[in-house]
Amino acid sequence: MIDGPVTLSTGGGSGIGAATARRLLGAGHRVAVTGRGQERLDRLAEDLGRPAELLTLVGDAADWDAVSSAVETTVARFGRLDAAVANAGYATFDNIADGDPAGWRDMVLTNVLGPALLIRAALPALRQARGRIVLVGSVAGVVYSPGNIYGATKWASASRAESTSTPSRSGPPTPPSDPRRATARAQGRPRHPPAGRRGRGSSSYRVPPWTRSASACVLIAQWTRFTASSLS
Secondary structure, eight states: OOOOOEEEESSOSSSSHHHHHHHHTTTEEEEEEEOOOOHHHHHHHHHHHHHHHEEEEETTOOOOHHHHHHHHHHHHHHHHOOEEEEOOHHHHHHHOOOOOOHHHHHHHHIIHHHHHHHHHHHHHHHHHTTOOOOOOEEEGGOOOOOBBHHHEEEHHHHHHHHHTTSSOSSSSOOSOOHHHHHHHHHSSSOOOOTTOOOOOOOOGGGGGGOSSSSSTTEEEEEEEEEOSSTOO
């Protein structure tokens, strides 16, 4: 087994998560991926030739026991953790006016609670390795979409990235008057997408070229480096 960097990704059995795993393995990383379905994880491992550098773990990204166990198993297997990718998430493709509330709870828990659980579980190992956390968001998290509940969960993801990257201080932080303005400043990009390019994965949203596909065109990866002083 190679002695490369170690990355743990939630929701890694298909889509962006699976593509990320492939890319990282090709770049010399050791990779652990979680997913709810054993079948998808087995298919991914089989497609990749079941390399020793790949660890697949069944678990729900919104379940604390599953997430903390995934981190512990990854560190036990590979010896450290250099990056954690909060990728698990999905949309119900409806709106607050006439959508089905039955599907909202699981989506909100996966998209909002899931990244928080991963950060909480991975922090000790990431601090030790001076590692990184990646929150996979969406253009829906920075551009208003009327009645879109999925968009609200991705606004939460952007906020989670902002607050996680800010060193802790005494007292609660003062929220920005406009989350889009704060996020734009932090990422060094325009406050709004260029006209005519909303939702197309433009470079303004830092979409990696290799993820530009029909299913990944709205990807925003927000990176945060953890140091000894952050979130102390």
